[in-house]
Amino acid sequence: MTKKIVFTGGGSAGHVTPNLALIDHLKKDWDIHYIGSKTGIEKDLVEAQNINYYGISSGKLRRYFDLKNFKDPFKVLGGVMQAYFIIKKIKPTVIFSKGGFVSVPVVIAGWLNRIPVYIHESDITPGLANRIAMKFASKLFVTFEEAANHFPKEKVVHTGAPIRDKLLSGRKQVGLEFLGFKSSKPVLLMMGGSLGAKKINDVLRSSLNDLLKKFQVVHLCGKGHLAPEMEGLEGYRQFEYLNEELPDVLAASTIILSRAGSNAIFEFLALKKPMILIPLPLRSSRGDQILNAKSFKQKGFCEILDDDTLSEDQLIKTIEKVYHDRYEYIDRMNAAPNTTNGIEKILKLITK
Structure with a gap:
């Protein structure tokens, strides 16, 4: 049957x-x-x-x-x-x-x-x-x-989070080639979610003159949030979203700037990617992302920035700090309990 x-x-x-x-x-x-x-x-x-x-x-x-x-x-x-x-x-x-x-x-x-x-x-x-x-x-x-x-x-x-298998099999070199990036310069990935994050998009773009001196930046800005005037800027690639290419782009990324949705941040944790999290503020959410980010901060996996007070200077300094200390974040992630077997646990309970 x-x-x-x-x-x-x-x-x-x-x-x-x-x-x-x-x-x-x-x-x-x-x-x-x-x-x-x-x-x-x-x-x-x-x-x-x-x-x-x-x-x-x-x-x-x-x-x-x-x-x-x-x-x-x-x-x-x-x-x-x-x-x-x-x-x-x-x-x-x-x-x-x-x-x-x-x-x-x-x-x-x-x-x-x-x-x-x-x-x-x-x-x-x-x-x-x-x-x-x-x-x-x-x-x-x-x-x-x-x-x-x-x-x-x-x-x-x-059980932990059900992590998509394909995200764990990304290829760094393939991601760099897709982006047209060099292997000699670190990559900052910004993910704002499927609907985008206008405040973060704006502050990131206004910080690019400084950021591009040290980083290559791939920007997933959300549907309808592309900036045509920035196309062709060396070391900067923007997309509304990525699907099939995402695992390779994640593999090519050195650090990640993101909202604090649970599924996304546990995927970053499974991939051992140091994070800067900017949770949705209370005025536009029930506060779940704030709690998610605080939990990760307490465990030493990320730094947190406030959406309401976000500035160019604050963003640049935090990105530079996380990059400088990236191996400390990675060590703490490696020491954490296994974060990639959520699917295995759930399937075992369902099929039981």
């Missing part, structure tokens, strides 16, 4: 890519299905992998007043009903949720169908979707050990 699994999670790439990392390992032996929103980023990412995809109605879970808050609960209820009948038809062995608002109706529908539901939380504190969904879960997997304090003890298991 073929084992079947339903994945869910969406709203951002961070709620999808860990699922795809697990799916790569399950393709041979499992019949895989994915339930997500009708138009979210997860639809394109999942369908590109030729996986059975089902779109359902999903209302957004907001922490602020909005007139849509009055009608979105009905969308969630509609999504529960749609997911219920999809799951009843598939009859999966297990459901795996990575969070995001679309996952709530799927988790509830799985529970109603008496299917074991496993949830993975990337951050130290659970998002609103997982706070609701955890009541219906059989097990809760967490990336940060500190996250266990926010879940029922009898359900929580510390």
Whole structure:
């Protein structure tokens, strides 16, 4: 009898890519299905992998007043009903949720169908979707050990992050050739996320005159944030995002400047890349990235800069410090517990 699994999670790439990392390992032996929103980023990412995809109605879970808050609960209820009948038809062995608002109706529908539901939380504190969904879960997997304090003890298991295999097989020389960079000069990689990080983009670009004296800079600036006037600047390459080339570019990078999303920073940790983290500020987040960054700082893996007070001088000095002390950061990363076997632990628990 073929084992079947339903994945869910969406709203951002961070709620999808860990699922795809697990799916790569399950393709041979499992019949895989994915339930997500009708138009979210997860639809394109999942369908590109030729996986059975089902779109359902999903209302957004907001922490602020909005007139849509009055009608979105009905969308969630509609999504529960749609997911219920999809799951009843598939009859999966297990459901795996990575969070995001679309996952709530799927988790509830799985529970109603008496299917074991496993949830993975990337951050130290659970998002609103997982706070609701955890009541219906059989097990809760967490990336940060500190996250266990926010879940029922009898359900929580510390697994670490599911790291994509292909990220661990990047080739430095291939990355340098793709970028047109020299091997004799260090590479600074700036990643602002799929939507970009305008403040960091602006400060980085205004610092380039100084930075390019010591570094080559590859800048993943987000969709719609390219600066055409900077094309052709020696030692500087900019892209909205990278996909197939990313593992090689990561391998070619000496240090990384980034937001502090959990999936990304654990990938940098697995690759032993010293980091400067600029977490999303409270005005535009629930503070999860601030906690993620503080945890890494306490362990000696990174330095932190404040988005609100970020300046050219501060950015340049911190980049130079992290580069100068890069081997100390790498030594602390090497001494940390194994950070690349999150997939192995999760798969063992699922297949058990």
